[in-house]
Amino acid sequence: MSDPLSPSAKSSRIGEESPARQMIRRLGRNRLAVTGFLLLLLVLVAALFAELLTAYDPLTMTVSERMKSPSLTHLMGTDNFGRDIFSRVLHGARLSLQVGAAVMLLTVAVGVLFGLLSGYYPRVDGPIMRVMDAMMAFPAILFGIAIMAVLGPKTVNVVIALSVVYAPRTVRIVRASVLAIKQLDYVEAVRAQAAGHLRILFRHILPNCLSPLVVQATFNFAYAVLAEASLSFVGAGAPPPTPSWGNILSEGRIYMQNAPWITIFPGIAIALTVLGLNLAGDGLRDVLDPRMKT
Amino acid sequence: MILYVLRRLLGVVPVLALVAITSFLLVYLVPGDPAMVMLGSDATPEQLQMLRTQMGLDRSLPEQFVLWAGQALRGNLGESFFLGRPVTQALLERLPATMQLAVLSLFFSLLIGIPTGIVAAVRQNSWWDQVVMVTAMGGISIPSFWLGLALILLFSVQLGWLPSGGYVPLWEDFGRGLQVLVLPSISLGFMQAALIARMTRSSMLEVLRQDYVRTARAKGLAGSRVILRHALKNAMIPVITTIGTAFGVLLGGAVIVEIVFTYPGLGRLVVLAVQRRDYPLVQGALLMTSVIYVAVNLAVDMLYSVFDPRIKYE
Numbered sequence: 001m002s003d004p005l006s007p008s009a010k011s012s013r014i015g016e017e018s019p020a021r022q023m024i025r026r027l028g029r030n031r032l033a034v035t036g037f038l039l040l041l042l043v044l045v046a047a048l049f050a051e052l053l054t055a056y057d058p059l060t061m062t063v064s065e066r067m068k069s070p071s072l073t074h075l076m077g078t079d080n081f082g083r084d085i086f087s088r089v090l091h092g093a094r095l096s097l098q099v100g101a102a103v104m105l106l107t108v109a110v111g112v113l114f115g116l117l118s119g120y121y122p123r124v125d126g127p128i129m130r131v132m133d134a135m136m137a138f139p140a141i142l143f144g145i146a147i148m149a150v151l152g153p154k155t156v157n158v159v160i161a162l163s164v165v166y167a168p169r170t171v172r173i174v175r176a177s178v179l180a181i182k183q184l185d186y187v188e189a190v191r192a193q194a195a196g197h198l199r200i201l202f203r204h205i206l207p208n209c210l211s212p213l214v215v216q217a218t219f220n221f222a223y224a225v226l227a228e229a230s231l232s233f234v235g236a237g238a239p240p241p242t243p244s245w246g247n248i249l250s251e252g253r254i255y256m257q258n259a260p261w262i263t264i265f266p267g268i269a270i271a272l273t274v275l276g277l278n279l280a281g282d283g284l285r286d287v288l289d290p291r292m293k294t
Numbered sequence: 295m296i297l298y299v300l301r302r303l304l305g306v307v308p309v310l311a312l313v314a315i316t317s318f319l320l321v322y323l324v325p326g327d328p329a330m331v332m333l334g335s336d337a338t339p340e341q342l343q344m345l346r347t348q349m350g351l352d353r354s355l356p357e358q359f360v361l362w363a364g365q366a367l368r369g370n371l372g373e374s375f376f377l378g379r380p381v382t383q384a385l386l387e388r389l390p391a392t393m394q395l396a397v398l399s400l401f402f403s404l405l406i407g408i409p410t411g412i413v414a415a416v417r418q419n420s421w422w423d424q425v426v427m428v429t430a431m432g433g434i435s436i437p438s439f440w441l442g443l444a445l446i447l448l449f450s451v452q453l454g455w456l457p458s459g460g461y462v463p464l465w466e467d468f469g470r471g472l473q474v475l476v477l478p479s480i481s482l483g484f485m486q487a488a489l490i491a492r493m494t495r496s497s498m499l500e501v502l503r504q505d506y507v508r509t510a511r512a513k514g515l516a517g518s519r520v521i522l523r524h525a526l527k528n529a530m531i532p533v534i535t536t537i538g539t540a541f542g543v544l545l546g547g548a549v550i551v552e553i554v555f556t557y558p559g560l561g562r563l564v565v566l567a568v569q570r571r572d573y574p575l576v577q578g579a580l581l582m583t584s585v586i587y588v589a590v591n592l593a594v595d596m597l598y599s600v601f602d603p604r605i606k607y608e
Binding site for chain 2: 130131133134135137138139140141142143145146147148149150151222226229230233234235236249253256257260263267270271272274275278279282
């Protein structure tokens with residue numbers, strides 16, 4: 001990727017720049033990854049400063065303002081209850097990012113725990129992997145809907161349902177890395193120094209599993225945002241009136257012909273967020289996991 | 295070969311058992327008394343007691359599971375409360391519609407994904423490659439239901455070319471059935487097409503770098519022959535393995551697309567069942583789709599071992 005004679009390559013000699021900084025610099029040169037992170041920043045700002053960015057409350061219904069097309073007063077128009085779509089989309093970003101981030105953290109936690117156990121201890125590998133296989137046998141969205149049906153429509157349950165659905169892949173990825181790494185000489189060397197299992201696992205193996213894990217975590221975030229929207233679209237997500245991109249879309253569906261803006265804008269919001277995450281994920285993979293590079 | 299098939303078949307048993315246990319236990323995660331939840335608060339004590347006996351709720355959990363699994367193995371998944379008929383019957387009635395949609399979507403995604411992926415790899419960094427990659431990036435970022443709504447708006451409402459919903463079985467009227475399926479299967483299959491194009495491209499690029507491809511070129515074979523005969527065969531291996539997974543995603547994703555196109559498949563049945571808290575139906579649908587998924591993956595794996603001799607001796 002980089003020209004060996006370029007000044008940046010020369011300056012990356014050992015001791016001059018930490019690997020993390022090198023990585024960030026390489027990421028900065030990846031135009032698509034930068035676009036991805038900028039998109040995410042945009043969504044994050046929308047979510048964090050929703051109240052500052054719009055004067056409208058996402059829940060206030062104004063009968064006289066029903067189904068107004070986009071204008072300077074209502075940037076994205078209003079819905080059939082006269083609620084401001086721009087405000088609802090901004091608040092929807094909050095929900096999407098919360099769910100996405102929570103699912104990402106949970107799947108990573110579960111992935112690290114079971115992936116390390118499964119990869120390191122052959123005795124528990126079989127049982128853990130069979131359970132993961134079984135969980136992956138359920139079609140994701142259907143499984144999510146079924147879990148939501150059982151747990152009830154609450155945001156926290158959306159997080160649980162989607163974490164259950166997306167954790168197994170993460171477990172598999174961590175396990176695969178552990179299996180490869182534990183064969184390496186340096187692990188053998190550490191073991192010969194009578195290091196404890198926990199120390200070997202967390203100090204010596206886990207740090208080397210991080211690259212594929214970070215990439216997978218980004219994609220889990222993307223899956224979660226899409227799946228959350230899908231669940232709320234079919235009415236199995238966060239309960240109304242909480243604005244979520246999926247339920248704004250599903251409510252606007254009936255008015256698609258006369259008021260397409262109700263469905264267009266939340267859709268764009270979902271697509272941009274997921275696009276940002278996917279671009280970031282691809283970029284991270286190129287930088288962190290050169291073997292996967294295309 | 296036979297040993298591989300046997301081992302693969304045996305490996306499916308614990309997975310299916312765990313799938314069954316999970317589907318079974320799911321209903322027991324319902325907070326409170328399942329009978330009460332299903333019948334609502336205005337149910338009489340007699341009704342509650344009857345349902346509990348009917349569901350076997352008065353027995354121990356393992357006992358209930360054995361009873362339930364025994365019935366499930368015989369194809370009896372219980373009664374749907376709201377439809378007032380056997381779950382299996384209701385599911386089997388809707389299954390063909392969903393399978394039709396999932397299979398056509400899979401077909402569409404392979405038809406689009408593989409050729410575009412190959413061309414993108416062969417002409418790496420050309421404008422064509424960039425168009426394919428940008429479209430594929432969009433494809434994996436756009437939710438299927440939104441794409442579906444956009445397609446309806448354009449092709450049904452504005453242009454009036456294609457119907458916005460409904461269902462005609464392909465075996466009754468092929469032309470009409472296909473017409474109805476075009477928009478739903480594009481919305482459902484687009485994301486998989488994008489994933490397959492990305493995977494085909496990267497796998498093809500990997501293979502094109504191999505020595506044997508260079509050898510084939512060096513001995514003077516035509517470029518197209520090298521690509522189609524030598525490279526493609528190996529590049530397709532990782533793509534084929536994902537067909538099983540893709541089918542599972544499509545089967546699950548059909549739920550969402552069916553809602554958009556008012557398509558009477560499993561998905562709409564399940565969403566209604568969820569709204570009515572019809573747990574046996576939800577449970578049955580989950581079990582049935584995952585069994586189909588496991589079976590499809592098993593079939594793909596076996597076919598695959600026929601095509602790739604390296605797999606057999608694993």
